[in-house]
Amino acid sequence: MMDVKRVISSIERKFITNNLRKEERIDGRGLWDYREFSIKTDTIASAEGSADVLLGETRIITGLKYDIGVPFPDLPNEGVCTVMAELLPLASPLFERGPPDEQSIELARVVDRGIRHADCVQTKKLCIKENKAVYILFIDMYVMNYSGNMIDCGSVSALATLISAHLPEGTWTENGPEWTGKYLTGEMIVNELPLSITYGKIDDIIFLDPSLPEELVCDGSITISCTEQKITSIQKSGIATFSFDDVKMLSKKSMEISKDLRKKFDLWQYKTTYE
Amino acid sequence: MTLLIKDEYPEKLFREDGKRLDGRDKTELRPIKMEVGMLKNADGSAYIEWGNNKIFAAVFGPREVHPHHLAKPDKGILRVFYRMATYSVFDRKRPAPGRREKEISMIIADCIKPVLFLELYPGSSFELFIEVIDADGGTRCASTTIAALALADAGIPMRSLITSVAVGKIDGELVTDLSGIEDKAGEADLPTAITWFNEELSLLQFDGDMTLKELETLMTYAKDALTKIYEMQFNTLKQKYIDIQEGINQKTNENEKGGDN
Amino acid sequence: MSDEEEVSEEYNNFEEEEEADTARELVVPGEILTDDIKNFIPGRGTIYSTDKKKIVSLHIGLKQISKNYINVIPLRGLYVPQPGDKVIGIIVDKNPVKYKLDINSNDFGQLKPKNTIKKGKPMGRRMGRPNYRDNRQSRDDFSTDKFNIGDILIVKVLSADRLNKPELTTIGKYLGKKHSGIVITIDPPKIPRVIGRDGSMIKMLKKLTNTRIFVTQNGRIYLEGEDLVHERLLIDAIRKIEREAHTVGLTDRMQAYIENEKVKRDIK
Numbered sequence: 001m002m003d004v005k006r007v008i009s010s011i012e013r014k015f016i017t018n019n020l021r022k023e024e025r026i027d028g029r030g031l032w033d034y035r036e037f038s039i040k041t042d043t044i045a046s047a048e049g050s051a052d053v054l055l056g057e058t059r060i061i062t063g064l065k066y067d068i069g070v071p072f073p074d075l076p077n078e079g080v081c082t083v084m085a086e087l088l089p090l091a092s093p094l095f096e097r098g099p100p101d102e103q104s105i106e107l108a109r110v111v112d113r114g115i116r117h118a119d120c121v122q123t124k125k126l127c128i129k130e131n132k133a134v135y136i137l138f139i140d141m142y143v144m145n146y147s148g149n150m151i152d153c154g155s156v157s158a159l160a161t162l163i164s165a166h167l168p169e170g171t172w173t174e175n176g177p178e179w180t181g182k183y184l185t186g187e188m189i190v191n192e193l194p195l196s197i198t199y200g201k202i203d204d205i206i207f208l209d210p211s212l213p214e215e216l217v218c219d220g221s222i223t224i225s226c227t228e229q230k231i232t233s234i235q236k237s238g239i240a241t242f243s244f245d246d247v248k249m250l251s252k253k254s255m256e257i258s259k260d261l262r263k264k265f266d267l268w269q270y271k272t273t274y275e
Numbered sequence: 276m277t278l279l280i281k282d283e284y285p286e287k288l289f290r291e292d293g294k295r296l297d298g299r300d301k302t303e304l305r306p307i308k309m310e311v312g313m314l315k316n317a318d319g320s321a322y323i324e325w326g327n328n329k330i331f332a333a334v335f336g337p338r339e340v341h342p343h344h345l346a347k348p349d350k351g352i353l354r355v356f357y358r359m360a361t362y363s364v365f366d367r368k369r370p371a372p373g374r375r376e377k378e379i380s381m382i383i384a385d386c387i388k389p390v391l392f393l394e395l396y397p398g399s400s401f402e403l404f405i406e407v408i409d410a411d412g413g414t415r416c417a418s419t420t421i422a423a424l425a426l427a428d429a430g431i432p433m434r435s436l437i438t439s440v441a442v443g444k445i446d447g448e449l450v451t452d453l454s455g456i457e458d459k460a461g462e463a464d465l466p467t468a469i470t471w472f473n474e475e476l477s478l479l480q481f482d483g484d485m486t487l488k489e490l491e492t493l494m495t496y497a498k499d500a501l502t503k504i505y506e507m508q509f510n511t512l513k514q515k516y517i518d519i520q521e522g523i524n525q526k527t528n529e530n531e532k533g534g535d536n
Numbered sequence: 537m538s539d540e541e542e543v544s545e546e547y548n549n550f551e552e553e554e555e556a557d558t559a560r561e562l563v564v565p566g567e568i569l570t571d572d573i574k575n576f577i578p579g580r581g582t583i584y585s586t587d588k589k590k591i592v593s594l595h596i597g598l599k600q601i602s603k604n605y606i607n608v609i610p611l612r613g614l615y616v617p618q619p620g621d622k623v624i625g626i627i628v629d630k631n632p633v634k635y636k637l638d639i640n641s642n643d644f645g646q647l648k649p650k651n652t653i654k655k656g657k658p659m660g661r662r663m664g665r666p667n668y669r670d671n672r673q674s675r676d677d678f679s680t681d682k683f684n685i686g687d688i689l690i691v692k693v694l695s696a697d698r699l700n701k702p703e704l705t706t707i708g709k710y711l712g713k714k715h716s717g718i719v720i721t722i723d724p725p726k727i728p729r730v731i732g733r734d735g736s737m738i739k740m741l742k743k744l745t746n747t748r749i750f751v752t753q754n755g756r757i758y759l760e761g762e763d764l765v766h767e768r769l770l771i772d773a774i775r776k777i778e779r780e781a782h783t784v785g786l787t788d789r790m791q792a793y794i795e796n797e798k799v800k801r802d803i804k
Contacts, residue, residue, distance in 0.1 A: 007628045007638070010686040015718050019764050028768060044409045045327045047362035057315060061408055063362025068279065084370065089356070090333040090404045092316045097356060099371070140361045140370070142406070144331060145314055168279040179279040318614070337614065337642035390565075397698055399642045427565050430613030430725070432594035434583070435566025471566050473586045512564045512596055516611070520783050 008216045016217050020205045025214070031207040032253070034261075037156065041164035041270040048167050049186065051160035051270070056211060057147035059091075062157040063140055066167055068177050071127070071134040079126020079135040083112035083158060085143065085150075092146035104143075110196065110235050111141070111154045114225030118194035118232040121162060125189050129172035137167075148212040151223050155196035159267065162190050166272040187271045194232050195261055197254040198223040201240040206250070208257070222247075224254040228262070231255070282365050284460040288445045295450070295457070297326075302451045302496055304440075304503060309421065309511040311428040317404075319429025321421040321511075326454055327411035329363075330418055332425040336401030351396030355384040357418055359407040379415045380405075386419055386468050386478040387426070390434045401431070412455035413441045419468050419478060420504060427512055436508055439468035439478055440500045442493045444485055449492055451500045463489075467497045471505065560598040562782065567593045569606050579605030597725075598782055611782060615641045615724040615754035617696035622711070624719055624756035625704065627687045630680045637689065640721060640754040643701050647691065651705035652682055688714045690750065690758065710750070717748075717760035720771055724755035726781040730774060737777070737787050744794045745770045765803050769794065 016026060023031055035056030044050035049064035071078060085108035087095045100108070115121065126135035139158050143150055163186035170177040200210035200218040210218055220238025224231060231251055236242065242250075288296060299305070305326030314320035317333035340346035357380040361368050383405070391401070403425065405418045419439035426433060443453050445461035458464055463483030470477040485493070563569065570576050571590045578584055578591050579602065585592050593599070595610035615623070617639065625637035625645055635647040683689065689704075690711050696702040706712050722730070730751055731738050742749055747761035747770050757774060761767040773794055780786055798804070 007626060007686055009626045009688045009719065010684070011688050011714055011717055011719065013686070014716060022764075024764050026764070026768070044329070044362055045411065046364055046409050050362065061360075063360060063408075065362050065367035066278075067367065068277070084361070086370065088404065088406055089335075089402070090314055090317060090320070090331060090406055093335060138361065138367055142360050142408070144406075145316060147316075170279045177279060319612070339642075339644070396642065427596050428612070430595055430610045430723075432581070433565035434586075434594075435592070436564065472592070509564060509567075513562050516562055516782050519780055523780065523783055523789070 008213065012213060013217045016214060017202055017205075020202060020207065025207065025211075027211060029209075031205075032257075034152075034209045034257075035211065037261075037265070039156065039160055039265065039270070041160050042166075042272060049161045049163075049165035049272075051157045051164060053153055053157040053160060055149060055153035055156070055209070057145055058150055058153045059143070059145040060150065060153050060157040061142050061144055062154075062161040063142075064161050064165055064167075065138045065140070067136045067138070068128065068133050068170065069136045071131065075123075077127045077130040077134075078123040079121075079137065081112075081115070081121050081123065081126075081137045081139065083108045083115070083139045083141070085111070085141040085154065087143045087146070087150075090145075091143045095143075095146065106235075106237065107143075107150050107154055108141070110151050110223055110225075110233070111158050113233040113235075114155050114194045114196050115139075115158060115162075118192045118225070118227045118230070120159070120190060120192045120194050122189050122191045125184070128170045128177045133170070133172060133177045135167065135170075146212065148210050148215040149198050151198050152196050152209060155194070155225065156265070159190075159193060159195070160270050162186055163267055163270045164272055165189060183272075185272050187268075187273075192227045193262055193267055194225050194227050195258040196223050196225040197257050199250055201238075201242065206242075206246065222250060224251055226251075226255050226258050228259065278366065284456065288457055288460060289448070295445075295454075297454060299452075301448060302499065304452045304500060305454065307504065307507055309424065309507060311424050311511060311515055317425075317429075319425045319427070319431070321424035321428060323417050323421045325413065325417040325420075326452075327409055328407070328414055328417050329409040330414065330421060331406045331408065332403065332418065332421040334401060334403045334422075334425045334429050334431070336429070336431070337396045337399035338402075340398065340400040346398050346400070349397055350393040351391075351399045351401060353384055353388055353391060353393065353401045353403065355380045355387070355403045355405065355422070357383060357405040357407070357415070359410060359414070363407045363410045379418075382478060382480070383415065383419050383422060386439075386470075387422055387437060389470050389477055390423075390437060390472065391426070392432055392434075395432075401426075410455065412453050412458040413466070415439070415478075416441050416466050416468065420508065424508060424511060435470060435472035436505065437468055437470050437477060438501045438505045438508060439466065440497060440504060441466040442496045442500065444483065444489065444493075449489060449496065451496045465493055465497070467501070469498075469501050560600060560782070562596070563593040563599050563608060564596050565592075565594055569593055569599055569608070576601075576604050576606045579607035581608035581610055582606050610725050612723045613725055615639065617641055617643070617645070617693045617702040618753075619693050619695050621693045621753040623691060623693060623704075623752045623754035624750075624758055625689050625691050625754075626719075627683055627685050627689065630683070630685060632680060635680055635683060637691070637704060639691075639702065639704075640724065640756060641702070645691070645693070645702040645704045647683075647689070647704045647706065649680055649682070651694070651703070651707060654707050683713060688719055688758075690714065690752065714758060717758055718767060718771075719756055719758050720774065721756050722774060722778040723781075724753070726778050727751060727753065727755060729777055729781045729786065730757065732787055737790065740787065740791055741770060741773060741794070744791070744798070745773070765801060769797055769801065769803065772797070 038054040040052045047063035087104045165186040167184040169182045220240025223235045225233040308324045320333040416439040423437040444463035468478030593608045597608040597610040600607045625639040629636040637645040639645040691704040694703040750758040
């Protein structure tokens, strides 16, 4: 709706805030409504798993690649999972070319922590030979269009990518790791289904899933990631402050919302099956 | 350590029945699908699926030059940034741009400049971003082809469109549009691009070995393929607007048939 | 001044919108428009081919013939500032001597303080000498304290050429800072469609949605309605006009659309 290239205007700020006070949002949503999600998986032939996810107009295409490497000394029988994010200049005139900046690092790290602490990926299953050979998984997120709330879009994209995984299965031989001819699929390596739920705050009003104009006007935001049972990570950013009661309320809401989303998405439908 | 599945090249690039490994005839193009205007934050954009290639292009401009010292007082500048996603290739690519990407960026920029009127935009810049999401041979050709569409989509005046395709030689036979395997395992690869306003070649590279006779034949193959792809570009640009008009016609017909509700 | 007269006066600088009876032909860059170069010459958006035997299009747009000129009206493209144009700008930067405005063009516009202060007439005579109190130069004439970054201003283009950034002014009728309302941006070439022939489209939009609308040359539209639902309806309608700008029968269709939507959304 709004046209935001560089600076958000003072009347837009006023417009958004005044309407939020009436619990109305500029795109007609309620304070606790998500925009529409759209998920497509395994679209990249060169990758060992991929997902193309839209949240409203925000679009992130994620791919999974792997390497075989030596494990960390303190985790000798566990594989490694790393998350990277690139905010492509294609996606918005607000994104500059060049190496990842604060915003893309924050996106990668928040999505990473949501997955890591949920024990989402069974890293023990990614071990070929203790101390010698483990899988290193690269989850690389590319933001193709920026229209607010990259974190929630990214977390669904990363999770769907892992579920769609089809990694060649390795076994240890005297010549090192070799392919068994079979595949490790998402079904085998994904354990939990963590989702990130992000809220924006303007003045004293809190709302779910900020769209682009809302995000640019926001004083701050808070992201709460959870699985069916537990809260696995929280990130507050921006200059807004949240009361203790607010945090409790939002945590409870996040558990409920993520439960509903999981049911709606039916994420396991995206798993790859190989004969 | 190495990957579990090796990137091996097949021994033969033709099947028993004489067709190429993906079932194509020698001068047959892979399936191509193009679209414009899907990236709303850019001034112009286009997307292509060419075989297994999946590539986005977006253009910003004319706008202020950053960094300012690159601005030219007498004409605008065009900068192309061709990049590949880490997961677009079999062996994960490092995220930072490499020398190949920088070379291709420059070649595409030089290819496009002849159709633009840069002298109309002194002190301004045009920036064209190309992101390869999935690569399978001929990415620079597919990228150039949609670069032209993205520029047209942005309303930037152009002398004409540009079309690009690669021809070459595999297992001794001359072919059109090499796939990834054919490019790697074949004997010659000749990417070309034509600027239609003067019907001349604006992109031309060659790797491999061929005779003079083979070169002449390949030029003919290229011209034929370029003409076919040009028609697809033409239709893609118009399709967006035709679809809207047809949607309206359909609604009007439905209203007329259904009577007054 | 009645609403009708106001609209006509506001928009008499704008390009005359010619709504065609049949759909105009859609052309792309490089497409041949004619090879009859004896009878036609290249107009807007067109050029002679390299061999000088044909006229070709420079843009994606609609082919239009006016007398013996062949024109192409582009469907998209950035705004090109012309002196006298009224545009909506947003202040993106300021320093002590000038404001920098984003006017949806390839160049930023400049607004100098002297072009933001309306000078008054002398206030009459006092002690035998005319009192030019209002004309005394005050600090305001030189400082950029009046407006801030993020402010939306309706400005007029004073001058624009290739060597200098467009110069703007807020002095004039309908010009100045906007304190409330919304601004949306559409492709500048589609603005004439939002106005319509003799202002027919914009008058209809104003009346049916009960909003104040101000359309400017650089593709930006200012609107302020009685509440969010009316404003949202108007924005949806304008986006629909933008999308269908190249089709025929648009004004009637838009009227039907708005009336239907008002029923659907339960608005008066």
